[in-house]
Amino acid sequence: MSAPGPRANPLLVGHGLAERALLEAARGGRLHHAWLLVGPAGVGKATLAYRFARWLLAGRGGEGLALDPRDPVFRRVAAGSHADLHTIERGADVRTGRLRREILVDDVRAGSEFLRRTAAEGGWRVVVVDPAEALNANAANALLKVLEEPPPRAVLLLVCAAPGRLPATLRSRCRLLRLSPLGDDEMEALLARYLPDLPVEERARLVALAEGSPGRGLRLAAEEGIAIASLVEEVLAAVPRFGTARAHGLVDRLGRGESGFSTFMELLLAEIAAAVRAGARGRADPDQQRLLSVRPLDAWGEVWQALSGLADETERFNLDRRQAVVSGLALLDGS
Numbered sequence: 001m002s003a004p005g006p007r008a009n010p011l012l013v014g015h016g017l018a019e020r021a022l023l024e025a026a027r028g029g030r031l032h033h034a035w036l037l038v039g040p041a042g043v044g045k046a047t048l049a050y051r052f053a054r055w056l057l058a059g060r061g062g063e064g065l066a067l068d069p070r071d072p073v074f075r076r077v078a079a080g081s082h083a084d085l086h087t088i089e090r091g092a093d094v095r096t097g098r099l100r101r102e103i104l105v106d107d108v109r110a111g112s113e114f115l116r117r118t119a120a121e122g123g124w125r126v127v128v129v130d131p132a133e134a135l136n137a138n139a140a141n142a143l144l145k146v147l148e149e150p151p152p153r154a155v156l157l158l159v160c161a162a163p164g165r166l167p168a169t170l171r172s173r174c175r176l177l178r179l180s181p182l183g184d185d186e187m188e189a190l191l192a193r194y195l196p197d198l199p200v201e202e203r204a205r206l207v208a209l210a211e212g213s214p215g216r217g218l219r220l221a222a223e224e225g226i227a228i229a230s231l232v233e234e235v236l237a238a239v240p241r242f243g244t245a246r247a248h249g250l251v252d253r254l255g256r257g258e259s260g261f262s263t264f265m266e267l268l269l270a271e272i273a274a275a276v277r278a279g280a281r282g283r284a285d286p287d288q289q290r291l292l293s294v295r296p297l298d299a300w301g302e303v304w305q306a307l308s309g310l311a312d313e314t315e316r317f318n319l320d321r322r323q324a325v326v327s328g329l330a331l332l333d334g335s
Contacts, residue, residue, distance in 0.1 A: 007050050012066075013182065018179055032155075034147050035155070035174060035177055037049055037179060038161070041213060042210075042213035042216040043180075043212065043213045044214065044215075057077065058071065083120035083121065085126050086110075086125075090131075102139070103139050112142065119153065124153050124154065125154045126154070127154070128157045129156065129158045133160050156174075182214065205229070206221055223260070225263055232264065239294055239332045239333060242332065247325065250329070261324065261325060262315065265310075265328065269311070275288040275292055275300070303332065
């Protein structure tokens with residue numbers, strides 16, 4: 001059973017407090033015109049945004065925000081065909097067909113035009129911005145103008161994993177709603193629901209790798225994350241003597257697909273960051289202690305920054321991913 005996308009997902013786990021905050025604000029006549037839903041990527045922010053949008057557009061009561069998947073409003077939101085819901089998101093680049101890295105000012109202007117129109121069904125109008133951190137400077141300024149003069153009976157829901165990238169003026173005009181990572185038991189239950197054929201041991205490994213993010217856990221399952229995590233462990237265990245020859249062999253094991261590179265770099269950066277945090281707090285385990293002994297703690301911060309920049313530039317400019325992995329491993333070895 002595959003997990004539905006946020007538009008069509010009727011299930012929200014672990015965010016009862018955030019759901020209740022939206023519900024109580026709406027029922028009490030205190031519904032702010034803009035909400036900033038923040039939390040780690042894949043934790044359920046967009047799922048909550050569309051869940052609340054459906055509830056508002058349906059105009060019904062009930063104990064919670066849940067709407068029956070058979071409800072016409074649920075179906076239209078899932079299909080992206082509800083006349084009073086608009087999504088501002090990254091579109092496809094007309095030249096490459098690939099998803100743009102940024103939300104452009106024209107995307108926001110389309111949302112502004114939508115809000116100037118009368119609600120088609122006489123109720124609320126809802127705009128979902130996802131992911132808000134992808135707004136470029138011009139797009140953020142255009143959205144700020146909307147937030148400064150919000151139209152009546154309109155709600156903007158900004159889904160954001162990196163609120164620090166948004167202008168402070170924009171953040172200040174939103175009510176903050178923070179979603180925390182899920183607990184291990186909640187993660188186990190969700191992964192068991194969507195990955196029932198996965199062995200229990202592998203699900204437990206995914207729970208650890210996902211760090212409380214169901215979306216991340218499911219993505220890692222689809223991208224051979226468990227196998228790639230083992231490669232990361234192999235690399236870090238050998239630093240600073242992994243060597244160029246083994247680096248080329250590892251590249252062959254990763255394959256030529258885009259997901260292998262991005263997943264490897266993501267997990268590598270996560271392991272280094274976890275080791276540095278643990279070391280700074282005096283809580284490093286033996287493997288982390290061995291890794292941190294290779295160079296000073298602040299030097300590991302510089303390595304993390306260099307690897308992060310390498311990964312970002314490789315993805316942004318579509319550079320040779322195989323060579324990027326080799327270069328990244330050389331950085332780890334200090335060569």
